[in-house]
Amino acid sequence: MIYSLKGTVQQLNPTSVVVDVNGVGYFVGISLQTSEKLTLGEATFLHIQQIIREDAHxxxxxxxxxxxxxxxxxxxxxxxxxVSALIMLSSLSIDEIANAILSGNSLLLQKVKGIGAKTAERIIVDLRDKVQKFSVSGENISNFADNKVKDEALSALEVLGIPKKTSEKIADRLLKTTPAYSVEDLIKQILKNI
Known part of the structure; x- marks a missing residue:
């Protein structure tokens, strides 16, 4: 199973890329979101989902x-x-898809080419409980990297004897106002606010 590819962008189209990995070219389907991050002739790293069917890999x-x-x-x-999933990821942002599912907004999902009313409703019903972590609206911290910073800071503070509940409330408040903290800076700010 191919899990990731690291190589050079050999060919680039809005919906596909050929990644040269040590002389072997891999044809990969991509969304417009991913396509915008790639540059012809430059190194890239892609997370890969391999789908094996009777007629194709x-x-x-x-x-x-x-x-x-x-x-x-x-x-x-x-x-x-x-293909429908890639079209959806090309038409809407991850946040828009997640929020549409969470709020039951089937009309937004139906704007995606190939997604009808029944499919949109099925997506909402099947995925409502599973897309919480993709939504970055209001209550969730907007950058998922912040969660790692927060977790490391809270662990370090626990070692110092500060209860996790106390430091977590302060961390959440600090990260909402200034999301780009390093672990060290976040620890210092939490200690100042206890």
Whole structure:
């Protein structure tokens, strides 16, 4: 199973890329979101989802692991194939898809080519409980990298004897106002605010 590819962008189209990995070219289907991050002739790293069918071995590539995870959730819904999932990821942002599913906005999903009313409803019903982490609206912290910074800071503070509940409330408040903290800076700011 091919899990990722690291190589040079040999050919680039809006919906596909050929990645040269040590002289072997891999044809990979991509979304417009991923396509915008690639440059012809430059090095790249793609998270890969391999789909093996009787008539083909298909590779789909993603710039982020979140995009790959959402793609896999979408194709798990009956009636949504890999091409439809890529079209959806090209038409809407990850946040827009997640928020449409969470709020039951089937009209937004139906704006995607190939997604009808029944399929949109099925996506909402099947995925409502699974897309929480993709939504970055209001209550969730807007950058998922912040969660790692926060977790490391909270662990370090626990070692110092500060209860996690106390430091987590302060961390959430600080990250909402200034999302780009390093672990060290976040620890210092939490200690100042206890």
């Amino acid at each position: 298909l590779l789909f590539g993603f710039n982020t692991i979140l995009e790959k995870e959402l793609f896999n959730l979408l194709i798990s819904v009956n009636g949504v194939g890999p």
